[in-house]
Amino acid sequence: MIAIVGGGIAGLAAARRLQGHGRDVRVFEASGQVGGLAATTETAGDPIETFYHHLSASEETIVELLDDLGLREDLEWPIGKNAYYVDGTVHPMDKPWEILAFPHWSLYDKFRLGMLTLDVDVRGGIPSFDTYDDLEEFEDVPVKEFCIEHTTRNVYETFFEPLLEAKFGERMEDVSAAWLLGRIKFRGERDLLRGEPLGYLDGGFGRLNDALVEDVGREHIDTNARVTNVGTADGELRTVTVEHSDPGEDGFTNVETVDADAVVVAAMPNVLEALTGYECEITFQGTVCSIVSMDRQLTDTYWLNIADDAPFGALIEHTNFVSPERYGGEHLLYVPKYVQSPEDPVWQMTDDEVEAHWLDGIADLFPEFDRSHVNWVSTARNPRTAPVYERGYLDMVIPYHLDSEVAEGVYYAGMASRAQYPERSLNGGIVAGYECADRIAGEK
Ligand SMILES: Cc1cc2nc3c(=O)[nH]c(=O)nc-3n(C[C@H](O)[C@H](O)[C@H](O)COP(=O)(O)OP(=O)(O)OC[C@H]3O[C@@H](n4cnc5c(N)ncnc54)[C@H](O)[C@@H]3O)c2cc1C
Structure with a gap:
């Protein structure tokens, strides 16, 4: 097992893949739901997903899995409209003419950013098409230094810096240029006239979990x-110990130790x-x-990055991506904040305080918003x-097989996998x- x-x-x-290889599996999940x-x-x-979710067009394995499970027909690719909130104004940022109209950049800023997103290095005036091919070369390059050198300082300060701050907070300057380049490549092909199609499963990704179960x-x-x-002896896995609790009861009651051939x-x-x-x-x-469920739309954007001062770095209005009709007419807005430590004031707030903090922030940005x-x-x-x-992130990823490191x-x-x-x-x-699963089955 x-x-x-x-x-x-x-x-x-x-688990599913291992069964496909003819292996017997048991999945142990600590919480009450998968x-x-x-x-x-x-x-x-x-x-709806408790944390916002969509797919990028470059992701293939999940599409194959949805196909295997008979769900591919229900995978939709609506356009997720992006915009940037700067100086009290929402600037749409999807189509070339919208980017050209962005008032905070010069034509040169736009050219340099455009070339980077097209994977063309124009430093020194001679275009090079292979500079960004090997991401590992950028693993040790600080993202700020890279952005300034490969676009302009103004593009960094008015675009990348607010995004990095929203995503990584005080750790933003530790991030590598390889991450940024990887993110640019990770995103799918854009539709020049409409924007970026993003994948969503009709009925939500909970259906994928249910189908897998x-x-x-x-x-x-x-x-x-x-x-x-996880019990090992002589450098080999022997047993796994599990504490089972009865749903609804506090504390774990039954303790079971099972023999296992492998553990994932x-x-x-x-x-x-x-x-x-x-x-x-x-570090995580x-x-x-x-x-936030509302009786009306807040904006017409799916993903609104916020450059102005606000308690959150983005507002993600899910029902501008998936119709509110699917949610009984509710308009659903995600308000997220990444926290670097338990000392972060937002982490310390009660749910009621968090709610008041977000709603104050939304009201500051959108005066017409009413509680x-x-x-x-x-x-x-x-x-x-x-x-x-x-x-140096790639040096820290955990190997799939820990035979020499653990047993x-x-x-x-x-x-933390590659x-x-x-x-x-x-x-x-x-x-x-x-x-x-493939390594356990001896296929890798
Ligand atoms: C805010 C946010 C936004 C995201 N946006 C996207 C997106 O747009 N698109 C996308 O594709 N992905 C997105 N993701 C990422 C995606 O959700 C994760 O990559 C994925 O769900 C990770 O799955 P996992 O199985 O590795 O880990 P988890 O989902 O963390 O599952 C681990 C499970 O292990 C259980 N567990 C822990 N300890 C034990 C134990 N001792 N015994 C038994 N069980 C245990 C936990 O309860 C948990 O259920 C987002 C995630 C977040 C948080």
Whole structure:
């Protein structure tokens, strides 16, 4: 039997792949529901992801999985409109003429940014088309230095800096240029006339979790089952210990130790460390993210980056991407903030305080916004939701097979896996799960 620690997308994908290789699996999920960071929240219609989710056109493995599970027909590619809020004005930023009209950049700024996004290095006046091919060459280059050299200082200060600050807070200057280049490549082809198509599953990505559970078989998945020990002897995995709790009861009651041929730890690196002692040096940031349900639209943008002072770096109006009709007419807005430590004042706030903080911030940006437009606010928080992609990151990723680091039979598929670079995603979780499953089956 192969034990899988964690019933998020990586654990479920690993389980399914292992079954495809003819292996017997058991998935242990500590919480009461599968899905991990892609779990969902109820609305008046379809459930919605508790944290915002969409796919980029460059992601293929998840599309193949949806196909295998009979869900591909329900994968839609609406345009996710982007805009930038600067000096009290929303500037649409999708189409070439919208970017040309952006008043905070000179023509030269626009040219330099355009060339970078097209992968053309124009430093020194001679275009070069292969400078950005090998991302590893930029692993140790600070992102700020890179942006200023490869675009302009004004583009850095008015565009990249606010985005980096929203994403990485005080850690922004530690981030590598490789991460930024990877992000530019990671995004799919844009439709010049309409903007960037982004993938969304009709009914929400919770349907993917549900389909995986059905396919793997509920009898192979234990929820409320926390793995507390990985037992090794003579350099080999022997057992996995699990504490089961009865749903609704506090505390874990039954303790079970099972023999296992291999274990895939499909959870955050701190879980791997607690179970095996393997220390990962990657630092993670947390997220406080609320869903604000409103009776009307706030803007007509899906993803609004905010350069002005605000308690959040972006507002993500999901129902400008997916119709509000799917949610019983509710207009749903995500308000997220990444936090670098538990000392962050937003992390310390109660949910009611977070709600008041966000709504004050929205009212400051949009004077016509009124709290009477709000139906409800639901706030989620998680202390580990995204790595800080700092310089030297690739040296810190956790190998899929930890035979020499921990013991034969111990595997890792999680957010610190190579597949989750340059951006963590559902697709990356699936790839990480497959990488471990294929190694266990001896196919890699
Ligand atoms: C704010 C935010 C926005 C995002 N946006 C996108 C997006 O737009 N597109 C996209 O594709 N992805 C997005 N993601 C990323 C995506 O959600 C993750 O990459 C993916 O869900 C990670 O899956 P995972 O299975 O590796 O980990 P997780 O989802 O973290 O699953 C790990 C599971 O392990 C369980 N667990 C932990 N310890 C134990 C234990 N000891 N025993 C048993 N179980 C345990 C946990 O309860 C959890 O369910 C976003 C994530 C966040 C937070």
